[in-house]
Amino acid sequence: MPQKAFQDYYPDHLSYCYGCGRLNEHGLQIKSYWDENGEETVCSFTPRDYHIAIPGYVYGGLIASIIDCHATGTAAAAAYRVAGREMDTLPAFRFLTAALHVDYLRPTPLNVPLNLRARVKEIKGRKVVVSVHLYAKDEECARGEVIAVQAPDELTTKL
Amino acid sequence: MPQKAFQDYYPDHLSYCYGCGRLNEHGLQIKSYWDENGEETVCSFTPRDYHIAIPGYVYGGLIASIIDCHATGTAAAAAYRVAGREMDTLPAFRFLTAALHVDYLRPTPLNVPLNLRARVKEIKGRKVVVSVHLYAKDEECARGEVIAVQAPDELTTKL
Numbered sequence: 001m002p003q004k005a006f007q008d009y010y011p012d013h014l015s016y017c018y019g020c021g022r023l024n025e026h027g028l029q030i031k032s033y034w035d036e037n038g039e040e041t042v043c044s045f046t047p048r049d050y051h052i053a054i055p056g057y058v059y060g061g062l063i064a065s066i067i068d069c070h071a072t073g074t075a076a077a078a079a080y081r082v083a084g085r086e087m088d089t090l091p092a093f094r095f096l097t098a099a100l101h102v103d104y105l106r107p108t109p110l111n112v113p114l115n116l117r118a119r120v121k122e123i124k125g126r127k128v129v130v131s132v133h134l135y136a137k138d139e140e141c142a143r144g145e146v147i148a149v150q151a152p153d154e155l156t157t158k159l
Numbered sequence: 160m161p162q163k164a165f166q167d168y169y170p171d172h173l174s175y176c177y178g179c180g181r182l183n184e185h186g187l188q189i190k191s192y193w194d195e196n197g198e199e200t201v202c203s204f205t206p207r208d209y210h211i212a213i214p215g216y217v218y219g220g221l222i223a224s225i226i227d228c229h230a231t232g233t234a235a236a237a238a239y240r241v242a243g244r245e246m247d248t249l250p251a252f253r254f255l256t257a258a259l260h261v262d263y264l265r266p267t268p269l270n271v272p273l274n275l276r277a278r279v280k281e282i283k284g285r286k287v288v289v290s291v292h293l294y295a296k297d298e299e300c301a302r303g304e305v306i307a308v309q310a311p312d313e314l315t316t317k318l
Contacts, residue, residue, distance in 0.1 A: 026209040050185040061224025
């Protein structure tokens, strides 16, 4: 049975995020998982041909977007783990981005999968700091850091 | 006659950026202008209803994307100004993002225009640092800083 992605556990009403919501049919629908050691998280996404910046290279906003969503998904998975809870238990942990930083190390080529690898740098109370590395063809093209904060209940409770 | 946006001066082969290229039919096609004093730049963009994070609020990756493109457009306009050149003269100045930082100050509401205002903090050689403020209903929702670097000729010359 294939492993379920973090985003597949989000409750339906919180699954419309443009970057990672499985129910947003216009969105990117990225999928994040623990790696084989359970220490880092991984995600692979192949940009569409119109996610272009200049000819041949990926649009930086798309890179920022997938770093952002992979990091907030990682934050949620880490919070469940710290709480000793399974990801399908309620109330759902959902994280919002308080700050996003991306360094673009080199132009990122189009038409290949982008592989992201993230690690929790800090988890304290409702805040999780996640670092993300993005590779294309085994070359690191971008590096990000996200400060994710657990969404307040009034924003995530089903209306 | 309506003012031409910075992005309307980009040569055709550099006008396919997902965020700001006027020829990318799938993209956001943002438009940036000098403000009435010619000191700051402005851009207004209304997210589509699927640019959602959680119900009622704009997706952070979209906010990062429009901050990024408004900043690189601002960098190009500023570079032309410093060079004493009109924006329709060749060779074209195009800027790539070396680093992007966004602080999300509060959830950004959907269904209203997002108004961006940017200022050049530093311009030196091929590097321009731009700060951006993003408002919804006159409330500042996000703040960004972009380090933009003039694209090397080999990336922007028409193949």
